[in-house]
Amino acid sequence: MTTAQTLTPRQIAELYVDCWERKDFTDLAPYLAADCEFTGVFGTASGPDEFLAGLKGMAAGTDSLVVRKRLADDADVITWFDLGMGGAPATAVANWTHVENGLITRVQVTFDPREMLAAR
Template sequence: MTTTMTAREIAETYFAAWQAGDFETLRGLLADDVDFAGALGTASGIDEALAGLKGLGQALEKIEVRVRVAEGDDVITWFDLCTSIAPPAPTANWMHVDNGKIARIRVTFDPRELLAGFSR
């Protein structure tokens, strides 16, 4: 029997794996040609996306999910991005799942405090 995760379950697994620093699990969730755009940059393809997640992951303390809304293959997660270098940043993440893999991610938040933290 094969079990296919819903887009919501994929999003839940993505955030849990990122918070845990489990990049092997993250790799398994992302499409090879995943397209990422966010407040700190863009990434094309799985290797660039993982590099970005690893980079921010160095300062990541926790992800405090406030709400997650899923409709079909689209999921929006509203969360506080808690890092060791800046106050929590309220963040919105939209992801689109295609054929069981995350194909597109868009993230928005005010990056000023985080950027200042990186420069210290």
């Protein structure tokens, strides 16, 4: 798969968050590898369809998303952000995005979900 525009891993991670905030992942889809994997607190996903379905579900419940810091190297990006969901207080989240050949191959996310679960 080739993309219309070559982006750096940092730019792809920025696009990921931008799409989440807009709740529209059309722009992100071309940057997902066919065998991309997601691992997070609320589940896992394999392949672009599951990956995007999971993100759409998270985005639908998102009240706020504020990026605090982003660190990147040649293939990996860590985005630290505060995520507000379901009326719960914002929760600190670490998102690790791994990019190979211009495509996201892995995303791992970690955070403490207790306040989000309590707000349900």
